[in-house]
Amino acid sequence: MGSVRVNLNYYPICPNPELTIGVGRHCDVSTLTILLQDEIGGLYVKGHDGDDSWIHVPPIKGSLVINVGDALQILSNDRYKSIEHRVVANASKNRISVPIFVNPRPSTLIGPLPEVLANGEKPIYKQVLVLRLSI
Numbered sequence: 001m002g003s004v005r006v007n008l009n010y011y012p013i014c015p016n017p018e019l020t021i022g023v024g025r026h027c028d029v030s031t032l033t034i035l036l037q038d039e040i041g042g043l044y045v046k047g048h049d050g051d052d053s054w055i056h057v058p059p060i061k062g063s064l065v066i067n068v069g070d071a072l073q074i075l076s077n078d079r080y081k082s083i084e085h086r087v088v089a090n091a092s093k094n095r096i097s098v099p100i101f102v103n104p105r106p107s108t109l110i111g112p113l114p115e116v117l118a119n120g121e122k123p124i125y126k127q128v129l130v131l132r133l134s135i
């Protein structure tokens with residue numbers, strides 16, 4: 001069994017969002033992140049065009065955003081890609097989000113799963129201690 005961590009994020013109104021960082025660009029080290037966001041919006045995920053495009057994730061009432069993290073990218077030997085994302089603050093409203101990070105246990109070694117490599121596929125990743133992913 002792994003671990004689950006719940007964060008509560010509060011982004012106060014920011015008169016000049018372009019002059020500040022809500023949350024800087026990053027990937028989560030989790031297997032999956034389950035994210036509840038309110039109706040304000042501000043979460044962006046990186047586009048895949050190779051340029052620096054960002055896609056706004058519109059908040060949909062009652063929905064959860066599921067982000068793939070680094071651990072799942074490794075376990076799946078790149079079938080699932082960890083998504084880079086960032087948060088931009090809002091000029092007129094406070095924002096709250098609640099990410100739930102589903103993680104393998106820090107003391108475990110992970111690598112591409114044997115089931116994924118069963119057809120002779122080459123592992124892209126070596127075994128790595130989960131603890132090391134966040135360093």
Ligand SMILES: O=C(O)CCC(=O)C(=O)O
Nearest residue numbers: 009023037043087097099
């Ligand atoms: O607030 C959000 O929508 C995302 C927060 C986030 O990316 C994180 O806490 O890792």
Ligand SMILES: [Fe+2]
Nearest residue numbers: 026027028085
């Ligand atoms: Fe994140």
